[in-house]
Amino acid sequence: xxxxxxxxxxxAASLLGFLHRGPLTGWELQSWIERSxxxxxxxxxxxxxxxxxTLAGAGLLRAGxxxxxxxxxxxxxAAGREAFRTWIAQPPASDILRLPLVVSVFFGAHIEPxxxxxxxxxxxxxxxxxxxRFLTLREHVQDPFQRAALELGIEYETLLGRWAGxxxxxQEAGAPRARDADSNRVGKPRGRSRAAKR
Amino acid sequence: xxxxxxxxxxxAASLLGFLHRGPLTGWELQSWIERSxxxxxxxxxxxxxxxxxTLAGAGLLRAGxxxxxxxxxxxxxAAGREAFRTWIAQPPASDILRLPLVVSVFFGAHIEPxxxxxxxxxxxxxxxxxxxRFLTLREHVQDPFQRAALELGIEYETLLGRWAGxxxxxQEAGAPRARDADSNRVGKPRGRSRAAKR
DNA sequence: GCCTGACAGTCTACTTTGGACTGTTCTGTC
DNA sequence: GACAGAACAGTCCAAAGTAGACTGTCAGGC
Numbered sequence: 001x002x003x004x005x006x007x008x009x010x011x012a013a014s015l016l017g018f019l020h021r022g023p024l025t026g027w028e029l030q031s032w033i034e035r036s037x038x039x040x041x042x043x044x045x046x047x048x049x050x051x052x053x054t055l056a057g058a059g060l061l062r063a064g065x066x067x068x069x070x071x072x073x074x075x076x077x078a079a080g081r082e083a084f085r086t087w088i089a090q091p092p093a094s095d096i097l098r099l100p101l102v103v104s105v106f107f108g109a110h111i112e113p114x115x116x117x118x119x120x121x122x123x124x125x126x127x128x129x130x131x132x133r134f135l136t137l138r139e140h141v142q143d144p145f146q147r148a149a150l151e152l153g154i155e156y157e158t159l160l161g162r163w164a165g166x167x168x169x170x171q172e173a174g175a176p177r178a179r180d181a182d183s184n185r186v187g188k189p190r191g192r193s194r195a196a197k198r
Numbered sequence: 199x200x201x202x203x204x205x206x207x208x209x210a211a212s213l214l215g216f217l218h219r220g221p222l223t224g225w226e227l228q229s230w231i232e233r234s235x236x237x238x239x240x241x242x243x244x245x246x247x248x249x250x251x252t253l254a255g256a257g258l259l260r261a262g263x264x265x266x267x268x269x270x271x272x273x274x275x276a277a278g279r280e281a282f283r284t285w286i287a288q289p290p291a292s293d294i295l296r297l298p299l300v301v302s303v304f305f306g307a308h309i310e311p312x313x314x315x316x317x318x319x320x321x322x323x324x325x326x327x328x329x330x331r332f333l334t335l336r337e338h339v340q341d342p343f344q345r346a347a348l349e350l351g352i353e354y355e356t357l358l359g360r361w362a363g364x365x366x367x368x369q370e371a372g373a374p375r376a377r378d379a380d381s382n383r384v385g386k387p388r389g390r391s392r393a394a395k396r
Numbered sequence: 397g398c399c400t401g402a403c404a405g406t407c408t409a410c411t412t413t414g415g416a417c418t419g420t421t422c423t424g425t426c
Numbered sequence: 427g428a429c430a431g432a433a434c435a436g437t438c439c440a441a442a443g444t445a446g447a448c449t450g451t452c453a454g455g456c
Binding site for chain 1: 208218234235237238282283287289292293294296297298299300301302304305306307308309310313317320321341343344346347349350354357358361365366
Binding site: 045046072096098 | 408
């Protein structure tokens with residue numbers, strides 16, 4: 001309750017925001033955020049847990065008693081609320097986007113047509129799926145602000161899905177083709193981080 | 199020219215891509231990228247220069263003679279081309295988006311209406327401006343792949359601009375108001391990183 | 397009773413950001 | 427032609443963020 005300065009990073013600040021509605025564990029926070037504004041506010045588990053500890057250390061959160069599987073709920077303190085209000089009043093920082101698929105298209109001349117098509121199709125499916133999820137979610141969101149964010153999510157997914165699916169390189173080549181059996185999976189493609197032998 | 203493994207990070211890999219069209223300095227790369235796919239592929243100067251050094255050390259780039267203001271051009275080597283081809287063939291990694299403005303809206307209930315309106319209006323102007331820049335750029339882009347990326351940029355800016363501008367909280371309150379004089383600047387608002395006194 | 401998968405959190409290496417800092421050259425303007 | 431800005435070119439570092447491997451716990455199905 002003294003008067004020192006807390007430097008809130010954006011992730012920490014957004015956690016404070018989510019904790020306004022009641023105590024949550026790191027796990028819950030992470031999955032909550034991922035389903036609501038995860039589209040526009042990516043963060044990782046490690047980051048969440050780290051910030052929770054820092055925030056608790058700074059007195060902006062209070063850690064509750066650990067439950068079943070080391071579940072550790074955190075609740076926001078008065079100081080936390082105030083810190084959040086101060087943070088949210090600042091002008092928003094600039095956007096960060098990293099869409100590797102756009103890089104793939106940009107350098108499309110360097111990719112096997114087959115591969116590019118598959119990546120585009122996968123992206124289309126994923127954006128469509130996410131769009132569907134958002135449409136469902138919309139039924140249950142009352143808060144007009146959250147709804148507005150959700151609307152953007154829906155339109156964003158629509159745009160990206162349409163874009164990926166309607167590019168000429170996304171279209172099936174003239175003749176039908178077999179093979180490709182295994183590699184059409186839709187699961188989140190984590191990849192292209194490493195490797196480049198020579 | 200031996201056979202060890204190079205691990206390319208996405209930034210480094212995209213630099214290799216850009217260097218296919220000829221030698222460029224870090225500065226040129228940075229500004230080139232910012233103007234072309236910067237919208238979907240954010241990176242910073244420090245990162246660019248660091249990766250250039252690493253790539254040169256790994257033999258994927260060759261540093262040219264330094265020119266006027268320590269200008270140091272880099273050109274891609276055969277090994278670099280091959281590394282790029284290998285990288286670009288991997289399935290694209292997952293997207294990263296961080297749009298602080300969406301967080302502002304999501305937590306809109308916690309912001310002064312006046313502030314929120316100003317932030318939304320500023321965003322609208324910025325997206326419109328970027329859209330205009332892209333429209334101009336489109337005239338000069340021949341490559342169909344780059345054009346496709348650009349089209350997405352245009353539609354993205356259209357979407358975001360429209361969204362920010364048409365939200366109810368973006369509208370002028372009923373009565374006209376003076377004040378607000380200084381704070382309507384359009385320059386990129388870097389902010390809301392630090393501060394939260396108590 | 398024990399297997400499997402979802403849950404919960406930890407840890408670490410690496411990547412990326414933001415911005416301060418040092419110089420250099422160019423472009424006026426007087 | 428001197429000199430003040432502005433744009434150029436690159437360096438550096440701390441802080442923020444990501445990816446994914448790792449440990450362990452509990453619930454339900456067989």
